[in-house]
Amino acid sequence: MSTKLNGNRVGVEELIYESCMLMDERNWNGFLGLCDDGFEYMLTAYSPEIKKDMTFLDHDRKELKDLFDLLPKHNTDRSPFTRNATVYKVDYDDAKKQANVVSAFQIFKTTLDGGRTGLFAVGKYYDTVSLGGAKPTLVKRHVKLDTRDLAVGTHYPF
Amino acid sequence: MSRNSEQWTQKPNLPTTHYSDPIIYSDPVIFEEEKEKIFKNTWLLASHESELPNPHDFRTYDHPGGTKLVIVRGDDMKIRTFINMCPHRGNLLVYEPSGNSKNLVCIFHQWAFNAKGDCVDIPREKEGYQDRVGKSDVALREVRTETAFGGFVWVNLDDNCVPLKEYIAGALDYMLPELETEPLETMWYYQGTINTNWKLIHDTNSEFYHDYLHYHNRITGMTDPKTGYWTRKMKAFPNGHAQVGTMEASYEQYQGGGHSKLGWPNLPAGWKLVDLYPCITFNLRNSVLRIDTYIPLSANKMYFEFRAMGLKSDTPEIRRQRQKDGAVIWSPWGRNLHEDLIASEGQTIAMAKDSEKMYFIAAREEGAGCQDEIALRHYFTEWDKRMGRSHNDPMAKSNDPMAKSVARTVAA
Ligand code: FES
Ligand SMILES: [Fe+2]
Numbered sequence: 136m137s138t139k140l141n142g143n144r145v146g147v148e149e150l151i152y153e154s155c156m157l158m159d160e161r162n163w164n165g166f167l168g169l170c171d172d173g174f175e176y177m178l179t180a181y182s183p184e185i186k187k188d189m190t191f192l193d194h195d196r197k198e199l200k201d202l203f204d205l206l207p208k209h210n211t212d213r214s215p216f217t218r219n220a221t222v223y224k225v226d227y228d229d230a231k232k233q234a235n236v237v238s239a240f241q242i243f244k245t246t247l248d249g250g251r252t253g254l255f256a257v258g259k260y261y262d263t264v265s266l267g268g269a270k271p272t273l274v275k276r277h278v279k280l281d282t283r284d285l286a287v288g289t290h291y292p293f
Numbered sequence: 294m295s296r297n298s299e300q301w302t303q304k305p306n307l308p309t310t311h312y313s314d315p316i317i318y319s320d321p322v323i324f325e326e327e328k329e330k331i332f333k334n335t336w337l338l339a340s341h342e343s344e345l346p347n348p349h350d351f352r353t354y355d356h357p358g359g360t361k362l363v364i365v366r367g368d369d370m371k372i373r374t375f376i377n378m379c380p381h382r383g384n385l386l387v388y389e390p391s392g393n394s395k396n397l398v399c400i401f402h403q404w405a406f407n408a409k410g411d412c413v414d415i416p417r418e419k420e421g422y423q424d425r426v427g428k429s430d431v432a433l434r435e436v437r438t439e440t441a442f443g444g445f446v447w448v449n450l451d452d453n454c455v456p457l458k459e460y461i462a463g464a465l466d467y468m469l470p471e472l473e474t475e476p477l478e479t480m481w482y483y484q485g486t487i488n489t490n491w492k493l494i495h496d497t498n499s500e501f502y503h504d505y506l507h508y509h510n511r512i513t514g515m516t517d518p519k520t521g522y523w524t525r526k527m528k529a530f531p532n533g534h535a536q537v538g539t540m541e542a543s544y545e546q547y548q549g550g551g552h553s554k555l556g557w558p559n560l561p562a563g564w565k566l567v568d569l570y571p572c573i574t575f576n577l578r579n580s581v582l583r584i585d586t587y588i589p590l591s592a593n594k595m596y597f598e599f600r601a602m603g604l605k606s607d608t609p610e611i612r613r614q615r616q617k618d619g620a621v622i623w624s625p626w627g628r629n630l631h632e633d634l635i636a637s638e639g640q641t642i643a644m645a646k647d648s649e650k651m652y653f654i655a656a657r658e659e660g661a662g663c664q665d666e667i668a669l670r671h672y673f674t675e676w677d678k679r680m681g682r683s684h685n686d687p688m689a690k691s692n693d694p695m696a697k698s699v700a701r702t703v704a705a
Contacts, residue, residue: 178626180483182481182482182483183389183390183391184344184352184390184391184482185343185344185391185479185480185481185482186391187479187480187481189480189481189482189483189616189624190613190616190617190620191616191620191624191625191626192620192624192626193613193616193617193620201548204548205508205547205548205628208508209508209509209628209631209632210506210508210631210632210635210636211631211632211635212631212635283483283484284483284484284485284486284596285483285485285625286485286486286487286634287485287487287631287634287635287638288485288624288625288626288627288630288631288634289625289626289631290626290628290631292626
């Protein structure tokens with residue numbers, strides 16, 4: 136690990152927080168704008184019942200865009216989500232001009248009818264961030280969920 | 294023209310088999326009675342053998358009748374089920390959902406039991422009990438268990454129940470080539486707690502008319518004549534079970550990946566579905582077998598258990614693809630699953646116990662095609678038989694003394 140790229144910590148944090156804000160706004164194109172062309176997105180949860188990781192979303196950039204584009208075709212609980220992330224750790228890989236970032240997040244759902252807010256899920260983002268360009272971009276996001284009981288579920292990626 | 298109260302509450306001009314009183318979905322007394330009359334004497338799917346592959350592996354099950362169970366694999370590789378309760382002072386024996394332990398040792402006073410349910414240790418036995426209580430008096434209570442139909446573990450709290458095969462009554466036969474082709478493995482197990490009555494999701498699984506809810510199913514099936522969607526047939530089996538004939542979905546119609554050509558042995562591109570009474574669904578499509586089981590918590594709250602099954606022989610690459618195939622429609626992010634669940638919750642909100650009474654219509658007759666509601670009607674015939682009530686008039690027309698007293702309590 137090196138600290139040479141440490142000056143980019145603010146840029147890295149802003150990227151993670153902006154990804155949360157854009158997803159909260161359901162600005163999917165905005166979110167994709169933060170992502171590298173080769174972006175990979177994965178969401179998993181570990182099941183202690185069967186002692187296995189379960190992969191619930193596993194998409195490249197094109198597939199993720201298809202998912203976003205099809206959202207309006209589906210019947211969905213459109214209650215807003217609010218993500219609250221904290222960047223815990225940034226490890227720099229100077230050779231690859233990348234950072235590996237671990238952030239904790241909680242995601243809250245606020246009901247459309249009545250506005251009650253409840254905790255929906257908690258987990259961590261394991262992000263790979265490219266630092267080689269003009270601004271940091273997301274190369275990979277692996278969402279590891281702690282919460283597994285997601286009630287009726289959702290169509291919106293975390 | 295809209296209807297006034299009198300018109301709205303009039304019984305439909307249909308055979309009584311074709312509609313229900315929604316009180317069956319919300320009444321707490323009916324729910325308590327269902328635990329006694331349905332859950333405590335039907336075969337329920339509790340686990341899969343791959344979830345406890347080795348001797349001394351265990352796995353818990355929250356039985357809908359209200360009893361906690363623990364499933365254990367013995368040295369002899371046999372899978373047995375016991376009530377997950379220490380016979381000393383009633384503590385939970387096993388706290389974790391799965392694990393491995395030579396003996397099940399109660400944390401409270403360390404009584405220990407082997408995988409056959411025998412008590413093998415009582416600390417300071419002689420000093421405290423002399424010869425009044427001994428290990429041979431306090432074995433665990435074993436529950437009827439069978440491992441069958443693709444390695445699933447089935448339990449029945451009723452010691453005098455019929456064998457599993459007799460209960461299933463041929464309903465799974467047409468899926469046997471796929472279930473028994475090679476060993477299966479649970480690749481997902483997850484629960485979801487939802488505010489609905491346990492029967493409502495099973496109702497949903499029992500008809501395909503609700504494909505109007507699912508954009509995915511409409512474009513990959515209903516609106517594509519070459520899929521054979523309209524020739525799928527519903528078939529009823531004894532004991533309230535039903536099955537739906539296969540079709541070949543046009544997955545390429547749905548963008549976004551996740552529908553590979555992987556398929557399933559003996560069923561490369563089909564879709565078979567079996568609903569078992571009271572709340573189990575075997576749903577095999579594309580490359581994934583999905584198993585639904587429901588654990589009711591009250592008249593309007595339950596959690597579902599979802600299992601997605603793959604093959605034990607899957608390589609990591611195949612397993613990744615299989616998960617991807619299943620995820621598009623059935624994970625917590627699955628397009629269809631979320632739609633089904635918000636509909637079930639919506640029904641529970643609208644048909645709440647104190648809401649204006651209505652009649653729930655299950656009257657489609659389409660030559661037993663997949664949008665015929667024959668399986669719903671068949672399900673309710675079984676419910677009536679077991680409950681000693683009529684689903685269309687559950688509080689009034691019972692000859693069963695318990696149901697009558699229940700009806701009086703509810704009316705009071
Ligand atoms: S309650 Fe289990 S040993 Fe006492
Ligand atoms: Fe459905």
